[in-house]
Amino acid sequence: MKKRYLLLSLVIAVTFIGGILTGVLFSKNNQKQERPSTLIIENAPKSAIKPNPKELPKLNKVPSKVLIGYVQDYRDPNIVDYSKLTHVIFSFVHPTKDGGVMFNGDLPLKNLRTVVKKAEKYDTKVMLAIGGWYHIKGGESYNYFKPAISNPKSRAKLVKELTNIxxxxxxxxxxxDFEHPRTAADAKNLAAFAKELSAQLHPKKKELSIAVNSKIHAVTLTEVGFIQYEPTMFQYVDHVNIMAYDGQWDGGYNAANLSPYPYTEKIVNYWTNLFDTHKLSKEKLVLGVPSYAQPEDPKIKQVSFAAIINKNPAYAGKDTVKMNGTTYHYNGGATMKKKTRLALDHGFGGMMMWEVGLDAQGSHSLTGTISSELKALNNEPVKYYTAKGY
Structure with a gap:
């Protein structure tokens, strides 16, 4: 019996020790397997053995608040400060009555391509505006735009032409930029045009915006009825660029009505209420501001904000200046900051300028002023980053 116990104890001891040795060997082998695999080059110095770099996802700028700048087709593309803008809208191509699209010669097309290349460096989007006030063939664009979008066949052609471009x-x-829909039929046809163009652009990851009249009379500060829109149209667009300027023509010429702050307040309130009533996102609304000055003497031409600053940089913060034998009215830096705050306080998606080719360069640039104010008010950069495709 004693021998049996001794034999049993010996078996248990051997089994126990064997288990320990097995565990140690398994642990060492397992550690080796868990090491990351690396391509080993025999006899190579340690510095030559490098892990393959992991490619990071491409980052794409997405604006939290937009700053849109129109630029006319004859401007030098080099004067645009792309770094401050989220969008550049190249203006204009012209519609034909049968739904065709016309560039104003070879230079505009060349300039457009240059703008696209320069904007790409800053991830600034480039859009093409069709319409405007004047037409390449003379007179108002309305007389060409209206028939183009009134007929289903010519409207479809115009949609196809613009999408292809x-x-x-x-x-x-x-x-x-259809200036201006004057009847219920105009409004209906414009809405149909926006819907059909949206259906072609959005699947291609391209945006659609529309420039709209302020709808407010600069003198009476009440809604004007001679311009009509179908509110349902705005569901199809990404940005509604409100032309909150050129009030000098309302109720008899008065340069002071170009775009004063009280006028802008009424405009902002009107569009805010309209979008709230129809349950549309106010983020689509973009408040437009002028970068030019209007003379009290109508015989004298407008001047750019750049010309005012070149005359005297001290005029940057003012809204009036005496030059060329007359008084000019404009929006200086202080007013631009105030308007930017007004827009964001009402839930607007950002600001728009007509047009950046008239802006000053350097520290007094209105583009820079508005961009800085958007950053300050939004408590984040105008442009932030997100991983593309995520």
């Missing part, structure tokens, strides 16, 4: 020229979208 957007794809061919690597644009980020199209801007509609």
């Amino acid at each position: 957007a794809v061919r020229e690597k644009l980020d979208g199209i801007d509609i």
Whole structure:
């Protein structure tokens, strides 16, 4: 019996020790397997053995608040401060009555392509505006735009032409500038045009914006009825660029009515109420401001904000200046900050300028002033980053 116990104890001891040795060997082998695999080059110095770099996802700028700048087709593309803008809207191409699209010669097309290349460096989007006030063939664009969008066949042709241009020229979208829909039929046809163009652009990841009249009379500060829009149209666009300027023509010429702050307040309130009533996102609303000055003497031409600053940088913060034998009215830096706050306080998606080719360069630039104010008010940069495709 004693021998049996001794034999049993010996078996248990051997089993126990064997288990320990097995565990140690398994642990060492397992540690080796858990090491990251590395390509080993025999006899190579340690410095030559490098892990393959992991490619990071491409980052794409997405604006929290937009700053849109129109630029006319004859401007030097080098004067635009792309770094401060989220969008550049190249203006204009012209509609034909049968739904065609016309550039104003070879230079505009060349300039557009230059704008696209320069904007790409800053991830600034480039859109192409169709319409405007004047037409390449003379007179108002209205007389060409209206028939183009009134007939289903010519409207479909115009949609196709614009979509093809957007794809061919690597644009980020199209801007509609139909000035101005004057009847219920105009409003209906414009809405149909926006819907059909949206259906072509959005699947291609391209944007659609529309420039709209302020809808407020600069003198009476009441709604004007001679311009009509179908509110349902705004569901199809990404940005509604409100032309909150050129009030000098309302109720008899008065340069002081170009774009004063009380006028802008009424405009902002009108569009805020309209979008709230129809349950539309106010983020689509973009408040437009002028970068030019209007003379009290109508025989004298407008001047750019750049010309005012070149005359005297001290005029940057003012809204009036005496030059060329007359008094000019404009929006200086202080007013631009105030308007930017007004827009954001009402839930607008950002600001728009007509047009950046008239802006001053350097520290007094209105583009820079508005951009800085958007950053300060939004408590984040105008442009932030997100991983593309995530």
